[in-house]
Amino acid sequence: MADVVKLYGVAGSPFVCRVKIALNLKEIKHEFVVEDLSNKSADLIKYNPVHKKVPVLVHNGNPISESLVIIEYIDEAWKGVSILPQNAYEKAKARFWAKFIDDKCQPALFKAIASHGQEEAVAEVHEQLQFLENELEGKKFFGGDNINLVDISATFIAYWVGAAEEALGIKILIKDKFPKLIEWSDNYVNCQVVKDGLPPRETPVAFFKKRFGKA
Incomplete structure (x- = not known):
């Protein structure tokens, strides 16, 4: 069955x-x-x-x-492609970074977005994102050559942050400061399995305009 x-x-x-x-x-x-x-x-x-x-x-x-x-x-x-590493240490690391994204990065990002890119809030985000930038050294994805738990956890960074920047006319992910993160974002959202799981771009853009747009 x-x-x-x-x-x-x-x-x-x-x-x-x-x-x-x-x-x-x-x-x-x-x-x-x-x-x-x-x-x-x-x-x-x-x-x-x-x-x-x-x-x-x-x-x-x-x-x-x-x-x-x-x-x-x-x-x-389910069998098939592994989302978490098989090695115990690498699995623990993946869980650590996934939790870091939820506990540190996303709250800081929401704060920066809600503040319309206020300098202090953006500086706080940049401090957190620098850890992810460093983690990508020499890798296409956080999982190496393949998508893993950390990549999926960072979906908000890869897709929603750009939509917020477009909706509110702000800049958070700066290419000169985070070249690896931006390259990772492009690689990640252009994977077919990721594309098929994302809403149309206009959906998050409209959300950010409605929630955080200035009257």
Whole structure:
């Protein structure tokens, strides 16, 4: 009997897109269930009663929440391309950088975007992004020649930051300062499995204009 896989989410969420990309990498057929976050479905509340948010992956009736947890589950539950390294040390490093992106980079990025590129906020982002720039030394992706957990975790940096820059007329990722990150971003978003998991560019651009645009 074939696996029944459903992904509950919204198309414009970078966290939902992380899971889509992981599913694409593993070539897992799934049903995408669109949620209205202003009127959450009974299923979403049932499957994620703690946070009541997306994404939620439901595999043969079993729900898994939180994007990084879901990605690790996908990697363990299905064969195919490995998303996490097999070596214990390299796996620990990948988990460290994924957590660093969630705990340090994304909050700083949102702060810089919300401030319309205020100098102090951008300087804080640059301090965090420099660690990722250094980590890319000599590599095409954070996973080396192939996409791994860290690349997927950094999807917001690769795609949403550029949309925010376009929407608000600001600059955060400066080519002279972060040449490796910008090259990585181009390589990453142009991978077909990634492209297929991303919303049209106008979706995040419209989101940032609506949420942070000046009246």
